[in-house]
Amino acid sequence: MNPAIAQSTLTEQICAAIRSVVGSGPVPLHEPRFAGNEWVYLKECLDSSYVSSVGKFVDRFEADLAAFTGAKHVVAVVNGTAALQVALGLAGVQRQDEVLIPALTFVATANAVVYCGAIPHFVDSEERTLGLDPHVLRDYLRSSTDIRGGQCINRQSGRVIRALVPMHTFGHPVDIEGVLGVARDFHLNLVEDAAESLGSTIQGRHTGTFGLMGTLSFNGNKTITTGGGGALLTGNSELARHAKHLTTTAKVPHRWEYVHDEIGYNYRLPNINAALGCAQLEQLSGLLEAKRRIFGSYQTAFARVPHVHMVEEPYGCRSNYWLQTLLLDESVEGQRDAVLTATNDQGLMTRPAWTLLHRLTAYRTCPKMALPVAESLERRLINLPSSAHLGAEQSRPS
């Protein structure tokens, strides 16, 4: 077989499979839809003149998120990066500490570590979950760290490895049981980056609620959006109190005095963004069902295409299927860019995995383990158009 023809054929087959799910015309990777009470709540916000950091929608959004996720406490903030920065600080991450994070994640995970003055330390992924692999991590830590005085010390750098931050990639839950075991055995504080996994559960329990703290994002490309926004989840009431204090400039409550008892942040979610969030959250179960239907449609469509498969939720987990993910077999990984080009050329927005963080200039010198699986995933992974309305029952393309 002529390889040029073979390549063209795989690309064409992939385009056709996507089209069979999303219909014709230009299709973005992910866009929100505002089909509920967004309008009503925004108007209420304006009419009350409470649009900023005080107002009933912020409190309600926090309460609604707590009810949905089962987290005991929720603190709403300006975005997921801010949530992670504050969570890491509260997890004791200090200047010159190291923090274990996957190499395969959005850059914000690493940036939040740096904002704390700490150093990201990159961990490999497993193909089954796309998230960090607790088994290879355990072997790696066993061979490269010492436990001294109840702290995990990187033998090479001499620095304390303070925290472990798994990320639930594209909504697929990480192997949390394995991760919890590693955190416990190596004295690492566990903070879950659940920016992408609102609605994803493990044995019925919501992602982001297993660690000391978890963080969510409501950026415009997420399952639900507040324009820009995020939240911190925790079961610990003292951490929750402290998080809220830090994210509201650490001002000590007083009728008129302006005393700030530590260095805080201007990170509170504005009420107007929370209003949007409340309306979006009311629609979340419908959105999750729609996203599950899109996955089913893609899986059916790609069953006929050789050398590729859709990433499915791990066993025992329920994924929110935030971004639908196609994996090329190694034998055809060289065709990734051709597929990306062809799809984007015809208005089908697809994208590869993020450039692995250890390749970025700013993170090139950070400590890392061998990353063969993350590197393989990077070569083979393609996210497909995933907006929930593509799976809405009334608008499914024939």
Add this chain to the structure above:
Amino acid sequence: MNPAIAQSTLTEQICAAIRSVVGSGPVPLHEPRFAGNEWVYLKECLDSSYVSSVGKFVDRFEADLAAFTGAKHVVAVVNGTAALQVALGLAGVQRQDEVLIPALTFVATANAVVYCGAIPHFVDSEERTLGLDPHVLRDYLRSSTDIRGGQCINRQSGRVIRALVPMHTFGHPVDIEGVLGVARDFHLNLVEDAAESLGSTIQGRHTGTFGLMGTLSFNGNKTITTGGGGALLTGNSELARHAKHLTTTAKVPHRWEYVHDEIGYNYRLPNINAALGCAQLEQLSGLLEAKRRIFGSYQTAFARVPHVHMVEEPYGCRSNYWLQTLLLDESVEGQRDAVLTATNDQGLMTRPAWTLLHRLTAYRTCPKMALPVAESLERRLINLPSSAHLGAEQSRPS
């Protein structure tokens, strides 16, 4: 005269003077009003589904702000603190540098310095402008610093003093000519914290446009609000490009690749907040007129009250009169708390100056000059209810 009676009398006179301006009932310190196109633009935002960091209102808000302020470039961000942090970084502020800021400012000014890893160095104020005093600062720097290799070195700490951040207090412009001279003579990069002074000008030129960069805030308590938001102003196109890059996670533009070429921030203003800002900005000149009328009303009312006076815009400047400010004479400064208690007890929200930053636990050990004027202002200053609608022609209380 019995001092208890005298005290009660001054407090009563102040309450009566405030009531004569604001009318009856509870009156907040400052609240926004949404009387323009807020509703229309928010709806447009929802209908377009662009609520997040991409969308036409962000671009338009930047263009409208540039037109209003005369700044060549404007970069909209999530809040004023973020704007100041980014501006300081771009002004070359590095870890262990010192940055000169007034002791009399909101804590965010100092926090932004700390986020850059630098150390605030506190400067005294002048009573005329409430802002930092360039004359005493010049004497202080002359006696306590050396210029070496084109850098200003703090003789005591040995650290570089990299930047100077005046703040236009409650909207009253600082003595910018004096400040510019000090910055030039001592090799300090000038970043103006104009968080409170949108609409305030010096010889017709907008505050925030004199330094290398300036920053604005659109928090809920400001003259106009975006819920939460801020902006960076600069006349330098390279700095503007870099600021926008840094505030959008430093992602290198590409159809699908995720490459970030430095450590950036998730600081872009969401489109939905920018939509609010566009509508608010259309009403700004009316708001400024109303605030000027409130000042006039307060000035008339307080002309009859002994031992107090309203702070007036400095000569040659136009203040936005963001927060109306009453100053007690030194002879009655001991009555400040009685006035604050009495006014707040009857629902008239007043507040003192911020606790001077060198008194806060986190900043207690920072370098500082003698601060006699700031300390005197702290003992004597009271902000009065200042919402623009209190000065609206149609709703002025009789």
